[in-house]
Amino acid sequence: MKDNIIGFYEQTRLRSLSLCEPLEIEDYVPQPVVYVSPAKWHLAHTTWFFEEFVLKPFDKSYKLFQESFCFLFNSYYNAVGTRVSRHQRGDLTRPTVQEIYAYRQHVDDAMHRFMSHGELGQHILNLIELGLNHEHQHQELLITDIKYVLGQNPLFPVYKKGYNLTNQNNFCEGFLKVKEGLVDIGYGGDNFCYDNELGQHTVYLQEFEISKALVTNAEYLEFIEAGGYLKSEFWLDDGWTWVQSSEVHSPMYWHNKNGSWYHYCLSGLEPLAPHEILAHISFYEANAFATWKGYRLPTEFEWEAASERLEWGQRWEWTSSAYLPYPGFIIQDGAVGEYNGKFMVNQMVLRGASSATSPGHQRKTYRNFFHPQYQWQYSGIRLAK
Amino acid sequence: MKDNIIGFYEQTRLRSLSLCEPLEIEDYVPQPVVYVSPAKWHLAHTTWFFEEFVLKPFDKSYKLFQESFCFLFNSYYNAVGTRVSRHQRGDLTRPTVQEIYAYRQHVDDAMHRFMSHGELGQHILNLIELGLNHEHQHQELLITDIKYVLGQNPLFPVYKKGYNLTNQNNFCEGFLKVKEGLVDIGYGGDNFCYDNELGQHTVYLQEFEISKALVTNAEYLEFIEAGGYLKSEFWLDDGWTWVQSSEVHSPMYWHNKNGSWYHYCLSGLEPLAPHEILAHISFYEANAFATWKGYRLPTEFEWEAASERLEWGQRWEWTSSAYLPYPGFIIQDGAVGEYNGKFMVNQMVLRGASSATSPGHQRKTYRNFFHPQYQWQYSGIRLAK
Amino acid sequence: MKDNIIGFYEQTRLRSLSLCEPLEIEDYVPQPVVYVSPAKWHLAHTTWFFEEFVLKPFDKSYKLFQESFCFLFNSYYNAVGTRVSRHQRGDLTRPTVQEIYAYRQHVDDAMHRFMSHGELGQHILNLIELGLNHEHQHQELLITDIKYVLGQNPLFPVYKKGYNLTNQNNFCEGFLKVKEGLVDIGYGGDNFCYDNELGQHTVYLQEFEISKALVTNAEYLEFIEAGGYLKSEFWLDDGWTWVQSSEVHSPMYWHNKNGSWYHYCLSGLEPLAPHEILAHISFYEANAFATWKGYRLPTEFEWEAASERLEWGQRWEWTSSAYLPYPGFIIQDGAVGEYNGKFMVNQMVLRGASSATSPGHQRKTYRNFFHPQYQWQYSGIRLAK
């Protein structure tokens, strides 16, 4: 077990660095919109987790790398003073990228010593496992945030040649029918899961059908060409307000040049491939498309009940379920307890996983969630009826 | 049946006027915030419903009162042009209140003729019934919007002496336990209900307990005095953002003068009565109070399952359920179809009814909904665990 | 002198009422934008001036009409508390219009008694004269604010048939040349003037030419048709930002219907008459027009030096002068001292007078001033070179 956790730790920490390998120093800095954090912030914040929740309380020999980092890389550090707020992560040029790499090394060395020599109780193992899953989550955000930073640059810089996370196709077609009845929802196993998946419980589902394939670029283009972004009748009221105020008229990263569609990928600006699976849409767009098509989105329970008979994992799939607690959900005490519960309003659940999800960070019970207007994740559409 | 509908029509239409009877002409005009519509707009818009959906399509002899009203009092008239938007309802001084009363009279006369002489098919009867329920809803908004307009005036004008809709007390105490199992949710009867209540379906509920009493002013004051509005740990993340940006530190209409609490009622500014049932709180406040108290809010399904053994009807009760479609929910064609479905995102369900709800406009299956930050309804808290 | 002041008082006070005579009660209420005050606020605020600065300090027998009015109609009452700010004047439905008329009557009666019986020292006479000039200013704002309220209503209501303040023509043409040299600027007489006109002083002017005619609608249409609103090169930097963010593309109240131009007047929506003098433009537009035409706006000193040889009084004429103190300008002590000085930044001077200016409220030394983006005054363009 101790060897397992050390291996898991090293592999996970290394992957974060490898994702940043193609970056220039400048790319680590900006926060172009409030929900896109700088790469250097992700690298530091995931490190801070281990320092704050493992080393500080349990490793008496641990020496802080630098005291100020405790509040700089707390994701709640905006509460600490009036001069630094979440909106200003991109304005902090110091600590430098190099200092943050040194910080990671310092904490990794300490964690290695701690994991190798200490007697790790279950509680500590759980915290480390949580920290590594936390880092998995930030790895996906690293990719989507880097894509945002590069993708809004008029030079459309290449992140890495041939690295294109949106070029998947469907292998199945048609609808799967699921009979009415009771199903168990939520995680019931012995391995790691988040608190929001716990509280396995019975749910009664009506009969439904769910599509085996995800919506493709070509299908979504039909919606655009049918005036989908111009007609309020397909949209939820808040969605229509969003379309008008943000002047969105396509998925994120799509560009129309002289009548031809291109999209920005991590491999650069490329012609849009019609049969590839659609990505980078908001819940509002997913819902409007489904309405236009005469279908609906599945609930998260329907998705989970059908998941073993579906192919999934290329796109996060918007569901029609709001992100709410399962029965018996209890917020844990302390800062770790702030993990999931406090976001349970105004967000929609996405199920599945995406091509940007860290390997091993997939579960059929996994509940991802975002505000309904966000497009920058690798999000797609599965229809139901 | 024809007599019934005529009686129902007259009684309902009269009630709207009677609610406005204590108003001065000036009170009909402003829209102090975008979600509070002017009284004269409510009177005209409810009238427009009958003109647009009943008289124009079905009464060939009907002559429009004035053509411009068709777009002025369409609740979607903001789509019609750039010069009038929903935000500007309070800037339209014309048509005058007197003209709107004349408009009501014109439409009421036509409706009376139409209902008396015509052969009313079921479809038409349904539309009239929908229009009258629509007017019931606007009657409650009339009251809450009038209270908003008067309540933000530093003179605290009296709407009507002795007319105080917040002076109810609890008659029960303790918790009701409900066993795990299957329950039927949604409207299954033959009378009127909204489309969002239809699709009666089976839901599996875990065992729960639900409070027989609603939270009182005194209990909520404890929360305030315990620093409830100052500690982020009780709040959902979006709720905490709301508290800070809107600088809320009490329920709406509460005023602290030299250490004593008062609240504005339709009968004027009055000392806060500790044992009366709390009103005018947002979902964020309801949820923070429940968290602080170590409880939670009930789901809308738990509420409906327990409702026959509870006393309710004085306050709209915030539930922990997001406002989402029931299985099989289908949006009806045409403008009437926009009634409910398009609001099914970012809003929370309230169950029950309030002291401001029109008589007869109560059902245990009724699903009210508002955005989680709104305080201006007669909304309260019932706890669950 | 005593008779003069009583006559002046009665005539002035009566004129305010007569301007409101065509209004419906509803028209007195809204504040559609922050710089447009409700008619009822103007009527009360001008009354409050006499109560606050004359009756309260000097008439021992005076009884306040109502104590709350002291802060409600102070133009700085937004500083008094958090619940009423300048932005919310339009939300205050009480006191009613009728109560405000009663307030005027109460103060007018008291002033009549006071002026008839008291021994009026020069200081008091000066205050009354200031109050009446203050009311003149608000009379012009009354007209422009009423026009704004009615003019943004899609029904384009008629204020008064035949009452059209924009139908003047030029009677002169060509340019007037003024030689280089010293001129005296500022008020040097014995009658009333504002503090911002005082401090008569010598200014050295270079030779200049100034147009005898004001710019007409037809001339301004050429600018529009030449793409004036689409080309940044004619605009000051802040002006171009204003054009883009406010989406202005014509003078205020102009409407293009199927290729023909109309404008809203107090007499209703009317076809634009090409030879009438242009009105309702901002400083930014005036300056852009002059730049496009190869001219410039005159300075306020050039205007004053040439004024006796020019025809003026139909439009406020934007000058190229920022509103700044004259040499030796001293802000008077106390609240009356706040009259003019505190606005001396970010505003541009307008000279002359308009067709909406109260009779007798014209002087060649008069310095009007507004922020450069405001269009709602009867403002026009005189060119210089």
Added chain:
Amino acid sequence: MKDNIIGFYEQTRLRSLSLCEPLEIEDYVPQPVVYVSPAKWHLAHTTWFFEEFVLKPFDKSYKLFQESFCFLFNSYYNAVGTRVSRHQRGDLTRPTVQEIYAYRQHVDDAMHRFMSHGELGQHILNLIELGLNHEHQHQELLITDIKYVLGQNPLFPVYKKGYNLTNQNNFCEGFLKVKEGLVDIGYGGDNFCYDNELGQHTVYLQEFEISKALVTNAEYLEFIEAGGYLKSEFWLDDGWTWVQSSEVHSPMYWHNKNGSWYHYCLSGLEPLAPHEILAHISFYEANAFATWKGYRLPTEFEWEAASERLEWGQRWEWTSSAYLPYPGFIIQDGAVGEYNGKFMVNQMVLRGASSATSPGHQRKTYRNFFHPQYQWQYSGIRLAK
């Protein structure tokens, strides 16, 4: 002459690089507020000037470094498309700092060749001189923008030890009296000046007195301690609005820790030295201080008339003059003509120079200008009466 211009070119271009020498790569990137541009943008934009206005039109052998830079580093490139606006300069991580240094080298090499071999007509020499003065201006902005970026970081990073541009003291005291009469204003010499200084003209000045010393930190602290930021009576109306909405309560970079005042300097966070000359205040603050003290700010003409008998050059001195054209001011044709004229509204003139001004970039006729709310320049106060 040719040697002179080459030497001037090399010295100027080198100085920009030397100002950036202490920076980390990350420091070149952010734009924390819209008026603070990234260091890398300054380096590129000043280079673009020579490419666009000298090399492209006059050096036929010149090859563009990269075509996209033509619009990326045009200060008006926000007009070019919807995807890049002035607000997003800080989001552009590419081109990298290294590429921008290569761009500078490329243009410098080309300029060197061009200046060495070509026959440089007067027009070209003028353009080069303008470009170098343009770079001088950006050098001062480089310093103030770098200070802003570092100064809002809670770590208060040191730019360079001992490099403290605010530690000057006054050497004079008392007031200088200047007699009434005619003075010549504006540049009349043969060397370089900006278009806004031209049009030397006669101005008639009233007698005035002007302080020989600038206001110190100690004097300004008295204003703070007297409640200067809490009392509206000292402030212009727009200034008071600014104080309240921006929650300013001291000069920029001042911090009060447990009752002691510190200020951020380029040498780090240091205790405030009372006798040093005040810096980093807005026009609103300068004007409020003068009002509180019973004085006023000088006009720009008074300043220029007295300048030869004053010590100046440590701080930009706010005057009471709005930034307006001199008589006969003509905007030059073409893009270079946009240099100054289009900013002539809503800004106030500052005279003198600061400790951050490039050597040689000082003239008594120099007219600097900023919006009245900006604090981030090395701006101070000289009183007049």
